Every structure is written in C-alpha cells, then in structure tokens.
Amino acid sequence: MLYREAGQFKTSYGDDQAIFPIRQDRIGVAIILLAAYLAIPLTASPYLFTSILIPFLIYALAAIGLNLLTGYCGQVSLGTGGFMAVGAYAAYNFAIRMPELNLLVVFLLAGGCAALVGVVFGIPSLRIKGFYLAVATLAAQFFMDWMFSRIKWFTNYTPSGSVNAPPLSLFGFAIDTPAERYYLILAIVTVMALAAKNLVRGRVGRSWMAIRDMDIAAEIIGIRPLRAKLSAFAVSSFYAGIAGALWAFLHLGSWEPLAFDINRSFTLLFMVIIGGLGSILGCFFGAAFILIVPLALNQIPTALGIPISTAMISHLEFMIFGALIVFFLIVEPHGLARLWALGKEKLRLWPFPH
Amino acid sequence: MGFFIEVLFGGFLAGVLYALVALGFVLIFKASGVFNFAQGAMVLFAALSLVRLMEWMPIPIALLVSVGIMIVFALVVERLVLRPLVNQEGIILFMATIGVSYFVDGFGQTIWGSEIYTLDLGLPKEPVIILESVFEGGVLVNKFDLVAAVIAGILVTVLAVFFQKTRIGRALRAVADDHQAAQSVGIPLRDIWVIVWSTSGIVALVAGIVWGSALGVQFSISLVALKALPVLILGGFTSVPGAIIGGLIIGAGEKLAEVFIGPSFGGGIENWFAYMLALLFLLVRPQGLFGERIIERV
Numbered sequence: 001m002l003y004r005e006a007g008q009f010k011t012s013y014g015d016d017q018a019i020f021p022i023r024q025d026r027i028g029v030a031i032i033l034l035a036a037y038l039a040i041p042l043t044a045s046p047y048l049f050t051s052i053l054i055p056f057l058i059y060a061l062a063a064i065g066l067n068l069l070t071g072y073c074g075q076v077s078l079g080t081g082g083f084m085a086v087g088a089y090a091a092y093n094f095a096i097r098m099p100e101l102n103l104l105v106v107f108l109l110a111g112g113c114a115a116l117v118g119v120v121f122g123i124p125s126l127r128i129k130g131f132y133l134a135v136a137t138l139a140a141q142f143f144m145d146w147m148f149s150r151i152k153w154f155t156n157y158t159p160s161g162s163v164n165a166p167p168l169s170l171f172g173f174a175i176d177t178p179a180e181r182y183y184l185i186l187a188i189v190t191v192m193a194l195a196a197k198n199l200v201r202g203r204v205g206r207s208w209m210a211i212r213d214m215d216i217a218a219e220i221i222g223i224r225p226l227r228a229k230l231s232a233f234a235v236s237s238f239y240a241g242i243a244g245a246l247w248a249f250l251h252l253g254s255w256e257p258l259a260f261d262i263n264r265s266f267t268l269l270f271m272v273i274i275g276g277l278g279s280i281l282g283c284f285f286g287a288a289f290i291l292i293v294p295l296a297l298n299q300i301p302t303a304l305g306i307p308i309s310t311a312m313i314s315h316l317e318f319m320i321f322g323a324l325i326v327f328f329l330i331v332e333p334h335g336l337a338r339l340w341a342l343g344k345e346k347l348r349l350w351p352f353p354h
Numbered sequence: 355m356g357f358f359i360e361v362l363f364g365g366f367l368a369g370v371l372y373a374l375v376a377l378g379f380v381l382i383f384k385a386s387g388v389f390n391f392a393q394g395a396m397v398l399f400a401a402l403s404l405v406r407l408m409e410w411m412p413i414p415i416a417l418l419v420s421v422g423i424m425i426v427f428a429l430v431v432e433r434l435v436l437r438p439l440v441n442q443e444g445i446i447l448f449m450a451t452i453g454v455s456y457f458v459d460g461f462g463q464t465i466w467g468s469e470i471y472t473l474d475l476g477l478p479k480e481p482v483i484i485l486e487s488v489f490e491g492g493v494l495v496n497k498f499d500l501v502a503a504v505i506a507g508i509l510v511t512v513l514a515v516f517f518q519k520t521r522i523g524r525a526l527r528a529v530a531d532d533h534q535a536a537q538s539v540g541i542p543l544r545d546i547w548v549i550v551w552s553t554s555g556i557v558a559l560v561a562g563i564v565w566g567s568a569l570g571v572q573f574s575i576s577l578v579a580l581k582a583l584p585v586l587i588l589g590g591f592t593s594v595p596g597a598i599i600g601g602l603i604i605g606a607g608e609k610l611a612e613v614f615i616g617p618s619f620g621g622g623i624e625n626w627f628a629y630m631l632a633l634l635f636l637l638v639r640p641q642g643l644f645g646e647r648i649i650e651r652v
Binding site for chain 2 (some may be wrong): 040070076127130132135136139142143193211262266269273277311314315318330
C-alpha cells in the first residue's frame with residue numbers, strides 16, 4: 001500500500017531510464033538528502049560530527065569503492081586500506097608541493113593516483129581468482145604500509161613519519177569547523193554515490209556483473225575480461241583513494257601509515273558484506289552498523305555501571321563483534337540491503353494480507 | 355658462505371612455523387572448502403590454553419586437556435557456524451571465519467589473560483655449531499630449529515598417512531572432491547567437518563607450542579596467520595606437502611631478501627616480500643605449486 005508502484009506510468013524513455021524509477025524511492029532519497037543537508041547540521045553536536053557522521057560518510061564512500069570491485073565485479077580485495085593510503089599520501093604530496101591547487105583537484109588527483117596503483121595491483125586478477133586473488137591483494141596492502149613508512153619522500157622527510165594535513169580552504173573559504181568539513185564530505189559522497197549508482201546500471205556495470213557471475217561465459221559473449229576487471233579495479237581504487245584522502249585530511253588531520261593498515265581493509269570488507277554485496281545502499285547500512293556497534297558496545301558497561309577494566313572491555317568488544325558478524329551472516333547472508341528489500345516487499349502489501 | 359647458510363637456516367625455521375599454520379588452513383580448505391581465517395586465532399587460543407593449564411597441572415595432562423578444548427571448539431564451530439551456513443558462497447563462509455577469529459581472540463584473552471607467557475616444555479634451545487669441517491667457523495644452528503623441523507616432519511607424515519591410508523582419510527578426500535556426491539554415498543558430512551576442524555585444532559596446538567616456545571605466547575601469534583597466506587598461495591590451497599615446501603620457500607626467501615637485498619631498500623621488506631614472491635609465482639602458475647588444476651566449464 002505504502003510502497004506500491006501501481007499507477008506510475010512511464011511515458012518517455014527518460015522516465016524509463018531514471019535512476020530512481022519509483023516515486024516513493026525518489027521521495028525517500030529527497031527526504032534523506034534534505035535531512036542530511038539541513039536537519040542534521042542544525043541539530044548535531046561537534047562530537048556527533050567528528051566521531052560518527054564524518055567517519056560514517058567516509059567509510060560509506062570507501063565501502064562503495066570496495067563494493068564496486070567485490071560486489072559487482074566479484075574480485076575479492078583485501079587491499080582497500082592500501083589504496084586509501086595511496087589516496088591520502090598522494091593528496092598530501094600534491095597539497096604541500098603544489099599549494100596553489102584547488103582542494104577538489106587535489107582530491108581528484110589523489111583518486112587518480114590510487115586508480116593507477118589499483119590497476120597495477122589488479123593485473124594478477126587476469127590470471128587468478130577467488131581466494132588466491134584475495135591473498136594477492138594483501139600484497140598491495142603490505143607493500144603500501146611499507147612504502148609509506150620507509151620511503152621518506154612520501155612523508156616529506158618528517159622525522160616522526162607522521163604527517164599533518166595543510167590548512168584547508170575551498171574557493172577562499174577556510175574549512176575548519178566540524179560542520180564545514182561535514183558539508184564538504186557530504187557533497188562529495190552524494191555526488192560519488194549517485195555516480196556509482198548510475199555506473200552500475202550502465203554498460204560498464206553490467207559488464208562487471210557479467211564477469212562476476214561467470215567470467216568465461218562473459219568472455220564468450222564478447223565482454224573483454226581485461227578491460228572489465230581492470231576498470232573495476234581502477235574505479236574501485238579511485239573511490240578508495242578519495243575516501244583515503246578525505247579520511248586523512250578531514251577526519252584525522254594528522255596521520256601515519258598505521259591509519260590505513262590491514263584492519264582498515266577488513267573493516268571495509270565487513271561493511272560491504274554486512275551491508276550487502278552488490279548494493280550501493282547496503283554500503284551505507286554496513287558503514288553505519290560497523291561504526292556504531294563498537295561505539296555502543298563501549299558505552300554499555302559504563303551505562304550499566306559495571307566496573308570492568310578497559311582491557312577487558314576491548315576483549316569483550318572483540319568477542320561480541322565477532323559473534324554479531326557470525327550471527328548476521330547466519331540470519332541474512334545477503335546483508336542488510338537484502339533485509340531492506342524484503343521490507344519493501346512487505347510494505348507493498350501492508351496493511352492488507354494479499 | 356657460512357653466514358648465508360645461517361640465514362638460510364633461520365629462514366627455514368620461520369618457514370616451518372608458517373607451514374604449520376598453513377597446514378591447518380589446508381586441512382580445512384581441502385575438506386570443507388572453507389577458507390579458515392581463524393586458524394591464527396586458533397593457534398593463539400590453543401597456545402594460551404596450554405600455557406595457562408600448565409600452571410595447574412602436569413604437562414602431559416595439560417596437553418590432553420588442550421587437545422580436548424580444541425575438539426570442543428571444533429564441535430561448537432560446526433554446530434553454531436558451519437551448519438547454519440551450509441551451502442553459502444565461499445566468501446560468506448570466509449567472512450564468518452573472520453568473525454570467529456575475532457571472537458576467539460577476544461574469548462581467549464578474556465578467560466586466559468592477555469600478558470606474554472613463556473612456554474617451556476623442556477625443548478632444547480642451546481645453539482650448536484655444525485659443518486665445522488666444511489666451512490671455517492662452521493654454521494651456528496639453534497637446536498630448537500631442528501626440533502621444530504622434526505615436529506613438522508612428523509606431523510606431515512602422520513597427516514599424509516591419515517589422509518591416504520585410513521577410512522576416515524578416504525572419506526575426507528571424497529568430501530573434498532564433491533560434498534553432494536560424498537553425502538549421497540553415505541559419508542556423514544557433519545562428522546567429517548568436526549573431525550577436520552578438530553585435526554586442524556590439534557595442528558594449531560602444535561603450531562602454538564612451537565611458536566610459543568620460540569617467541570613466547572602473546573597476541574601477536576594470531577597475526578602469524580597473515581604470514582601463512584602467501585605460503586598457501588605458493589603451495590596451493592589443497593596440498594599438504596605444498597604447505598610445507600611453500601613454507602620453506604617463503605621463509606628462506608624472505609629472510610634472505612631481508613638480509614641481502616633489504617638494506618638497499620631501507621629495510622623492513624620482510625613484511626611484503628613473501629606476498630610479492632607468491633604473487634609473481636601465481637602469474638606463472640595460478641593454482642600454486644601443488645594445487646589441483648582448476649578446470650572450468652561454462
């Protein structure tokens with residue numbers, strides 16, 4: 001009843017190819033965007049901005065990148081953290097070596113560098129697949145970790161190895177309060193999420209999905225695996241690179257290679273799988289889940305007044321987090337996006353039984 | 355030349371340790387097609403259990419109890435994780451094992467504590483000098499390395515015999531080939547999984563003993579799993595001898611590279627060299643050294 005597309009006629013090709021063909025979806029997206037751009041900034045506290053909203057958006061962006069590669073093209077990657085590091089350090093180097101560049105250009109160039117590196121590390125995907133590839137992408141992760149901590153040029157010879165983002169400004173406006181950073185990130189994430197949504201329903205996205213479903217069959221019907229796989233690696237790393245640059249510049253401010261270690265890659269893979277492989281919306285669900293659950297777990301003992309040590313809390317957090325992941329995989333292996341889809345099916349009939 | 359061989363031996367020891375962890379992976383992958391990321395956590399858990407139990411009881415009993423714990427662990431994993439996820443895609447199961455590894459890491463440290471414990475089973479540790487007649491000064495070898503190598507050798511032999519000669523081993527190989535076909539000829543899949551997870555739990559215990567004796571029992575053991583991955587892709591996911599030979603190649607390769615090439619790159623290349631080596635290797639032989647040839651049909 002609430003979510004019924006009956007009566008919505010498509011009278012032109014434009015209508016038929018719209019990015020959100022159903023009116024309720026359009027209204028829903030508009031409401032979410034309005035809330036994100038107007039309602040949240042008016043009500044949120046600086047704490048909410050810096051420790052929940054900003055990381056959430058950046059994680060979601062990186063998760064979209066990984067989802068394009070893993071969910072749509074079927075190439076499991078454990079190297080996303082490494083590609084984020086490339087983006088972060090590329091942005092840093094562009095920003096300090098060419099200070100006259102516009103911040104957005106810096107981010108784009110950072111994404112471009114990450115895309116190039118992604119293509120290089122994507123080459124093995126032409127020969128190997130599945131878990132062999134997943135392990136191979138770990139090479140990218142460890143190589144990047146090493147490169148940014150050992151080759152001093154990338155960190156501009158800072159003695160401690162940790163680098164600081166330069167003061168940020170865009171078109172003459174300084175970006176320093178949490179709300180301003182939030183707006184910049186939100187704008188970038190909106191554009192890139194919509195671009196991803198569009199990309200996966202076009203020719204490129206369809207060729208990725210064909211490769212995912214069965215690469216040999218896809219090859220036979222005329223999809224070039226080389227082009228499809230490498231373009232997936234390039235686009236995915238581009239997203240990851242921009243997310244990395246945002247993470248470093250707008251979330252951390254100063255960072256070292258450890259900020260992009262292997263755990264980051266795993267966290268992102270969790271987001272993608274918990275959120276739903278092959279779903280852009282799922283990336284947001286996954287990012288929210290993975291970000292908020294540990295925060296909540298951290299708060300529970302203090303809220304209940306149970307006195308336990310911080311070490312114990314972190315062990316318990318590990319346990320509960322692990323158990324939750326297994327639990328969610330058992331309940332719904334296709335992720336939260338799938339639950340959402342089932343919910344929409346229900347809403348179509350609700351409140352009538354048939 | 356003597357130094358070269360010393361480094362090589364040091365590499366082989368590290369390789370044996372990687373191989374022991376990789377072996378656990380291979381067993382589970384072979385029999386259930388699950389890429390078990392929790393193997394590293396299992397090594398930590400087994401070693402922690404043993405080390406803490408040894409404070410309470412004599413060593414042989416502590417060993418037996420630890421084996422018992424790993425079997426119970428296998429039963430629990432099969433019941434709570436594998437059975438509900440039967441027939442899911444590989445990546446879902448892989449993710450589930452990452453969840454298990456988080457859980458086991460947290461659980462182990464919650465009940466056993468998270469300090470560094472020294473594990474002393476009375477294995478010899480003093481260094482000896484061999485081959486003195488061949489090179490000047492001879493080659494310095496740790497006796498412990500030789501013990502570790504012998505343990506690994508025995509373990510592999512036992513597993514090989516178990517897989518090739520026993521009734522259960524045959525059932526395991528059948529399950530590895532085809533779950534459905536195995537089930538339809540009356541092989542109980544669930545029992546097989548419990549057996550396989552128990553076996554790899556015991557392998558994890560052995561790996562934990564060797565690692566723990568060498569480096570102390572601490573959280574970093576569970577990260578060793580990451581080092582075992584290049585061993586796996588080098589040796590092939592499905593091959594027991596591949597795990598051993600891959601381990602030796604990776605261990606020796608990374609130590610030699612670190613000592614002889616590393617300084618010109620600023621050091622620390624140990625961390626990624628193994629992966630690069632495995633990666634280059636995969637470009638030539640995608641299924642690893644001993645992996646089964648992947649044949650695909652549309």
